[in-house]
Amino acid sequence: MFQNLTRSKIQNLIFLELLSYFKSFKIGFNLVMSEIKIFRIIGNYKKNHKKYLFRKEVRSLKEEDALEKVLTQITSIGIYRRQINIQEIKEISLEESQDHLIRELSE
Numbered sequence: 001m002f003q004n005l006t007r008s009k010i011q012n013l014i015f016l017e018l019l020s021y022f023k024s025f026k027i028g029f030n031l032v033m034s035e036i037k038i039f040r041i042i043g044n045y046k047k048n049h050k051k052y053l054f055r056k057e058v059r060s061l062k063e064e065d066a067l068e069k070v071l072t073q074i075t076s077i078g079i080y081r082r083q084i085n086i087q088e089i090k091e092i093s094l095e096e097s098q099d100h101l102i103r104e105l106s107e
Helices: 007-027 030-035 064-076 100-106
Strands: 037-047 048-061 084-091
Touching: 030 048, 037 064, 048 064, 064 084
Parallel strands: none
Antiparallel strands: 037 048, 037 084
16 A cells, blocks of 8 residues: 555645554643643744744744743754743744644644
8 A cells, every 4th residue: 555655745634644544632631721721932032143033933822931942952953042032932822823734733
């Protein structure tokens, strides 16, 4: 069945299958799913004398958890937390989200 497919196509098929599998559980976990919010965090950091602007959208239960997740992602590229300047943390609706993966997981 998978003989003519590339590795990335197989991974995409598996991802879509898992996504539909987990969506089927959404009916049973409405209380848990309703608590998860989407946050947009905007900020900047300096690296090699250049200033970079970032905008991240994450799903989390609390604003503090969302901030921690974003800081962890950004510091993974060799930036210290003290070099990161957070400008805005905002809870957004599903319609405002521009991240395709977040929209799919939140439906």
